[in-house]
Amino acid sequence: MPELTSEKHPGRVAAVLRELLVPVVSVAIAVIIGSIIMLIAGFDPIAAYSAMLKGAFGGGRQIGETLLRSTPLIFTGLAVAYGFRAGLFNIGAEGQLFMGGLSAAFLGIALAGLPQPLNIVIMIVGGAAIGAAWAFIPALLKAKVGAHEVITTMMFSYIARYLVSWLVTGPLKAEGQIPQTERLPVESTLPKLHEMFAFLVPSRVHLGFIVAVLIAMVVWWVLKYTALGYESRAVGLNPWASETGGISVSATTIKALCISGALAGLAGVTEVMGVHFRLFDQFSAGFGFTGIAVALLAKNNPIGVIPAAILFGALSAGGGTMQLEADVPQKVILIIQALIIFLVAAEQISRWILGQTVRRGVEDAG
């Protein structure tokens, strides 16, 4: 039988562009469907989206707000993306995020005497460590017993929330009526970017954004250039071949899920240290779940997570304005988010629109 021809190797740039089109088209379709839903509910989608754009990019302060809201999403997006690359679904990023925030709130007070930047570094590392620790038991159960991480990390998510709820209403509660922790001393907080770089327009965006971008680059480098990243990817793609090649699937799984947890923990740390300066019950607006959409939209590429997170940060920043000016409930953003997830996962839809053929496996002829 004649040999099956190898796939023709496309030009690199053209291939990358073609790959980027799918997420773009997915977002476009989601936006359109979102408009339809708004129309049916009696809202004006054009007013809604223009209000959203105004709120997200209308000025220096708004752009800063967008970047602010994308900061935790970069971290949770990285967390979920790294997990996916290793074949794991860390749906419990929300819980690890909570624990990260908890550790920051606690350490911030406990380390009050230490000089900057030492205390900040310790707090950041501590948040990552506790996020990793929170993912450890689910990781262990997955590696040893095969327990599905979706269920276990989700359960730990609820446990974390109740834990925080108790601490914030009990042992760590600050004085006064509101269930929240003490405010962090200024030395334990992340400075706003406009305080560091005078040429920037004042806004709420803080150092955490820079840290997030740097971490994204580190994660990209780890996946591509280190043996650890190689092993994570190998196990994610084919655990049996990895095992035959001497890679310990259980060790790699545990490491990967813990790294994922650490990244999610960082989201909580930077939220507490940069935005709220204290911990309270509702401090996360579902960042862990939005991180899933971010990771998928970025095709699990750490660098791609940055623009994807900014997109969702924009949706969030613009959402308030949209509700205010066009009366559209912010919850519609969740609907758009779900649609994006669907469309990116079912990329056939976007590819069909783009006129691309979907690659199927080579048929077995014999």
Added chain:
Amino acid sequence: MLGDILTPDLFASAIRMATPIALAAIGGTICERSGVVNIALEGMMLFGAFMAVVGTTFTGSPWIGLVVGVVSGMALAAIHAFASITLRTDQVVSGTAINILALGLTGFLMEVIFGRPGTTDPVPRLTPVFNFGGPTDGVWDWINTIVFSYTPIVYMAIIIAVVGQWALFRTRWGLRLRALGEHPRAADTVGISVIRGRYSAVIVSGALGGLAGANLTLEQVGSFTEGMTNGRGFIALAANIFGRWTPAGSYLASLLFGFADALQIKMQLFRDVVAIPSQFFLMLPYVLTVIVLAGVMGRAVAPAAIGKPYEKG
């Protein structure tokens, strides 16, 4: 004090609390037996719960609300089925998207229909089926409370569990369902439509998820609060695994979680005596789920073809 805790209403409460988990778990059983993973039980339950309230609000009848809840669950399931079976997307991702969609949709519609976020006003509920009077202590009290005090959906759940168990192993439907999840190609070659079988299994699971949601709003609480399912859909997944992918097993496993829930509520009353913060009791079902999974996983075998999209030819 033990006597104050182990009262008939504790066990009755356990069965009541177990009901939505059990219904969702059985839905999960049927869906997964056909080879499709269903992470979206949580979303189907939430959406069903909400729409049940909507249906009841607009018609005044909780029975119509129940039907609306069931159909709503089926609608979300249809989306999951389309994505997973026809488009062959990753089933866990698709399920997660449905959960997020349900959150967004219920929140959005809350404001659009009821004008405000948070909680709806109370709606007429489904009342208990039997209404026997009689002495309020002794053996009769135990029997009356534990057997006869429930609302319709609670009984439905038990009937579905029993009938489902029998049907899975003794009817044509059950045999074909099991074949689909283990070796869809074998079923295909003997002329069974894999697509149709899986679609119907997924939609049935949506109906059960919606019914579970209706139980929450129309029987347990009487109104809808955003996010009220609170992870029950995921606990249902664990119950299904613990119950070895059988309807009866799922129901019994759900009783365990229902008991934890009931116990947690009961212990709140003793909070001062026991000096443990309420949050720790609230954590109980979730911790229990992790323990169950840790103990059971190695020995529980899922249907062989689960999660793998089927391609013809």
Added chain:
Amino acid sequence: MAPPLVEVREVTKTFPGVLANDRVSLSLNAGEIVALLGENGAGKSTLMNVVYGLLTADKGEIRVEGETVHIRSPRQAIDLGIGMVHQHFMLVEPLTVTENIVLGIEPTHAGVIDFKKAREDVREISRRYGLAVDPDAVVRDLPVGMQQRVEILKALYRGARVLILDEPTAVLTPQEVRELFGVVRTLVDEGLSVVFITHKLEEVMSVADRVVVMRDGRVVGEIRPKDTDTAGLARMMVGRDVVFRVEKTPSTCGDTILEMTDIRVLDERHLEAVKGVSFTVCAGEVVALAGVSGNGQTELIEAITGLRKVESGTMLLKGIDITRSAAHETIEAGLSHVPEDRHRRGLVLDFDLMENVILGDHRQAPFAKHGILNFSAITEVTRKRIEDYDVRTPSERVHAGTLSGGNQQKLVLARELGRDPELLVAAQPTRGLDVGAIEFVHKQILAERDRGKAVLLVSLELEEVQSLADRILIIFEGKIVKEFMSGEASDEELGYFMTGGGGDKLNAGTGEVIVSDAGTDV
């Protein structure tokens, strides 16, 4: 004369890049056993899948009893009386024999299955065709030969008059093969038409009434076994004279490389799969483990390569104890492994060639230092390996999944041999490969041996074993039951010991097997 039961006329079928069937014509008559012979990739399975409705032909037609039909699904094929038993069984393992047989046409009352009637029906057919089965046995617990019977019964239950068997003997012991041939004779006497898809020349010679030979998607000839011999068939199959035995120089056995002493290994179900195996492999030697699938070879290989726990016994690799070693430790100790299933265990199909080449050594120099990968070294080494091992690919950056089977196997060899191991463990290294690739793999194995390395070969193919091995160890039910030097034993003798010598007498003088039950001459 009655029209043929099934007639295939000018059927053509293409896949992307491949012409699988090129204007093939063929007829199947009642009361006849036809062998469809050809190499891997000749188009035989494709053709039968078209007849069975799993695939649709692009051109041509099929006639059943003279009438043109359009078979678009197995359901239709079954309704027309065509049944097929695939290489990979279409059985639902957790279900019982009866449930599997009636699946899809269950006898029911209002949806409830009438198990009593189903069981009776199964017993009936089983009696009629002489295929004894236990209707209530769970399929998963049955031996492979019995599972195959259930598949045949499935077809008969549905009224098959044409039975297609796709490589049916690949998984059977010689005893089971003889039983199968007996069953097939019975079916044919009852008026069925049976088609054997196979690439095994001896089987064709012994059981077929007629042979249809395919090559490169075309029918190249039709002949009766009595009018030819295996050499003749081989020539038709391959298109040139085939050398059956590769020339090799006598081995020079050096140091003991692998020493296995009383190894015991458990299988998935915690039953003993390897029951006290001892042997050695020395440098410059090819030792072949010959045996039918399921006699412990897989578990033994997994134990050697560190993928499975050794319950008791010791394994030494060049004197180093690797009994408790994990996979990466055995690799470091100098062991290379070409696994049985190259898609699952051999390669990561979504990795490019470079990433596949370093699998197993990815933390060692020159590929990495302190855990950081060195891409220029990796690229250089990969390019060299691709060249040395004749892997046909446009670049080292394509995904391994886009390569053909032969090139994928060459890539695996490139990786495993590139490490310059002391011991090469190769499990079914030529499975599913075309002749050219098989030749290449055999050459590489012999080259290793000639360089003074040790090779442990596990293979089902007697031909491969006979041609490559210096020593042949026969494994049966977890034990080494016999050892032969190269050239000492005939295929028949090997087959005899592979079944533990089940019930046949071996003529010690001539080495011929005298068959004790009615059946075929082997």
